[in-house]
Amino acid sequence: MIAVVTFGFAAFALAGGFMAQSFDALKEGTIRTVGHLQIVDRRAVGRAEEATLEFGIQDSRRARSIAARDPGVEAVLPRIEFVGLATTGPRSVPFLGVGVDPEPEARATFARELMVSGRYLTSADGEGLVLGTGLAGALGVKPGDRVTLMATTPDGSLNAVDGVVEGLADVKIKELNDRYLAAGLGLVSRLLQSGETVSKLVVFLRPGARETEVASRLARALQEAGFPVVLRRWQELAVFYGQVKLLYIGIFGFVGAVLVVIVILSAAIVMTMAVAERTREIGTLRALGTRPGGILRLFLAEGITIAVVGCAAGMALALAVRAALNASGIMLPPPPGGTHGMPIHVKLYALAYAAGLVSMVATMGIASFFPARRAARIPIVEALTHV
Amino acid sequence: MEPETPLVEASGVSRSYRVGTERVQAVRNVSLVIRPGEFVALQGPSGSGKTTLLNLMGLLDRPDRGAVRVEGRDGESLSENDRSDFRRDRFGFVFQTFNLIPVLSARENVEYPMVLAAASKEARASRSRELLASVGLSEKAEVRPDLLSGGQRQRVAIARALANRPSIVFADEPTANLDSRTGEQILDLMREINDAGRVAFLFATHDPAVVARARRIVTLHDGEIASDGAP
Numbered sequence: 001m002i003a004v005v006t007f008g009f010a011a012f013a014l015a016g017g018f019m020a021q022s023f024d025a026l027k028e029g030t031i032r033t034v035g036h037l038q039i040v041d042r043r044a045v046g047r048a049e050e051a052t053l054e055f056g057i058q059d060s061r062r063a064r065s066i067a068a069r070d071p072g073v074e075a076v077l078p079r080i081e082f083v084g085l086a087t088t089g090p091r092s093v094p095f096l097g098v099g100v101d102p103e104p105e106a107r108a109t110f111a112r113e114l115m116v117s118g119r120y121l122t123s124a125d126g127e128g129l130v131l132g133t134g135l136a137g138a139l140g141v142k143p144g145d146r147v148t149l150m151a152t153t154p155d156g157s158l159n160a161v162d163g164v165v166e167g168l169a170d171v172k173i174k175e176l177n178d179r180y181l182a183a184g185l186g187l188v189s190r191l192l193q194s195g196e197t198v199s200k201l202v203v204f205l206r207p208g209a210r211e212t213e214v215a216s217r218l219a220r221a222l223q224e225a226g227f228p229v230v231l232r233r234w235q236e237l238a239v240f241y242g243q244v245k246l247l248y249i250g251i252f253g254f255v256g257a258v259l260v261v262i263v264i265l266s267a268a269i270v271m272t273m274a275v276a277e278r279t280r281e282i283g284t285l286r287a288l289g290t291r292p293g294g295i296l297r298l299f300l301a302e303g304i305t306i307a308v309v310g311c312a313a314g315m316a317l318a319l320a321v322r323a324a325l326n327a328s329g330i331m332l333p334p335p336p337g338g339t340h341g342m343p344i345h346v347k348l349y350a351l352a353y354a355a356g357l358v359s360m361v362a363t364m365g366i367a368s369f370f371p372a373r374r375a376a377r378i379p380i381v382e383a384l385t386h387v
Numbered sequence: 388m389e390p391e392t393p394l395v396e397a398s399g400v401s402r403s404y405r406v407g408t409e410r411v412q413a414v415r416n417v418s419l420v421i422r423p424g425e426f427v428a429l430q431g432p433s434g435s436g437k438t439t440l441l442n443l444m445g446l447l448d449r450p451d452r453g454a455v456r457v458e459g460r461d462g463e464s465l466s467e468n469d470r471s472d473f474r475r476d477r478f479g480f481v482f483q484t485f486n487l488i489p490v491l492s493a494r495e496n497v498e499y500p501m502v503l504a505a506a507s508k509e510a511r512a513s514r515s516r517e518l519l520a521s522v523g524l525s526e527k528a529e530v531r532p533d534l535l536s537g538g539q540r541q542r543v544a545i546a547r548a549l550a551n552r553p554s555i556v557f558a559d560e561p562t563a564n565l566d567s568r569t570g571e572q573i574l575d576l577m578r579e580i581n582d583a584g585r586v587a588f589l590f591a592t593h594d595p596a597v598v599a600r601a602r603r604i605v606t607l608h609d610g611e612i613a614s615d616g617a618p
Binding site for chain 1: 442445468472489500504
């Protein structure tokens with residue numbers, strides 16, 4: 001029985017640690033992509049991203065400067081999101097483009113880590129382009145090749161600029177990798193003839209800064225400066241994060257429920273057998289003056305003692321397995337929509353250990369209760385003559 | 388001289404059990420009084436109702452009809468907890484198969500009823516030492532029952548029965564699992580305790596050698612008292 005509790009607890013602690021680590025990694029990845037906060041024109045909210053420049057933040061340099069003054073802000077990244085057609089002459093492929101300020105963008109996001117060929121953008125005003133490997137493959141280009149970008153300006157006219165492929169990025173979501181294109185803000189502004197207007201300002205916070213407080217301060221400061229903006233938190237923007245989190249909770253919740261059922265059934269069987277095997281002993285204890293409640297408490301205490309001892313052993317097992325897994329370098333398959341796996345890493349998640357202990361103690365208590373109650377109710381004479 | 392208040396008194400008690408599809412009348416309309424300090428043997432052939440009567444008078448079982456009074460109180464009106472407390476404080480039990488708790492040492496077995504009675508650790512230690520010495524097992528205090536002989540186990544059981552200074556000890560075939568010499572020693576021990584402390588003994592037996600040591604013999608036959616008197 002102790003072995004069942006030990007393995008049950010270890011499974012709880014390890015699954016909880018793995019889940020917590022997965023959530024942390026997913027959260028960090030999400031924030032490094034969309035930022036902690038995004039500042040957008042309130043008219044752009046709810047519109048398709050390619051249309052947001054029409055309702056972009058004008059005079060973005062001033063807005064960026066105001067936002068950067070907040071003590072909780074680490075970086076403010078201007079971005080222009082747009083769609084267009086990339087062509088090399090013989091081949092033309094539609095793309096999803098983003099205009100960025102390369103240096104702060106590379107510092108705050110995964111931009112440089114994604115590069116698999118060439119280099120990341122070096123100048124906001126240069127001709128450099130970074131293409132997803134899928135888009136580059138479709139166009140048949142490599143670093144150093146020239147590409148012409150065509151797009152519709154906010155006033156509806158068609159414009160084109162030439163760029164040079166500076167590097168290729170392996171974007172981890174396949175559909176995006178096939179359409180991804182990044183360029184400096186200057187080049188994109190020339191293409192879209194958008195001047196100082198950007199789609200949004202992406203805000204990264206300093207460690208320990210409170211999102212809601214910073215968001216309130218930024219909204220107030222920008223609105224007082226005449227910018228009709230709203231601030232959106234990363235949780236609102238990353239629908240994917242919420243969905244994956246729910247999926248994980250569902251999977252781990254189901255596994256946890258199965259574990260609890262296994263422990264309850266095993267414990268109930270073991271405790272029922274213990275009562276049957278010790279029926280004469282129960283009769284003796286009752287004859288000597290133990291009250292029925294005393295017998296009930298005796299078996300409940302045994303169940304809970306087994307749970308506590310099993311959890312202590314389970315904790316040692318979980319820590320050992322965790323150390324082995326983290327040192328193993330086993331690669332996990334990519335998450336939904338991803339193209340890259342990641343090495344397994346199980347976090348030491350105190351809440352999972354606490355939840356495991358509470359679950360196992362409660363489970364053993366429940367599983368022990370009914371056999372214990374039966375033991376307390378056995379007629380003494382029947383118990384004493386039990387064979 | 389006015390007779391002493393009965394320790395335990397059965398009045399017209401009957402008890403039947405279902406065995407398979409049949410109902411067997413184990414005890415029928417039995418009345419019996421046990422007074423302080425008595426040393427009484429319940430004798431009779433197997434199935435005569437000795438153990439059933441012992442269980443009824445020891446508050447281990449309830450009669451279908453009739454009543455059992457203990458120290459003047461109606462046993463049937465007591466709650467299950469009150470009956471447990473009564474057994475703990477006023478009664479001692481010795482069983483044919485010793486019924487010691489296998490995971491406890493001899494001393495711990497003797498101390499168990501005192502633990503139930505919430506006696507202090509010092510009081511338990513002192514009393515268990517005294518009782519084990521009185522049954523000649525001081526050297527075996529820390530030994531577990533599986534390492535003791537049958538006679539030694541029954542001595543521990545007797546010491547346990549006396550732990551809370553009961554007014555009466557009920558013993559069901561206390562010598563049945565012992566050789567005759569050991570059985571005699573156990574009977575002598577019980578008799579010595581009876582002589583020394585006015586603890587009453589009511590023991591069921593079908594062994595004539597055991598019956599011969601009793602001061603009063605109650606004979607059961609087919610669940611009824613056939614005779615009751617001195618040997």
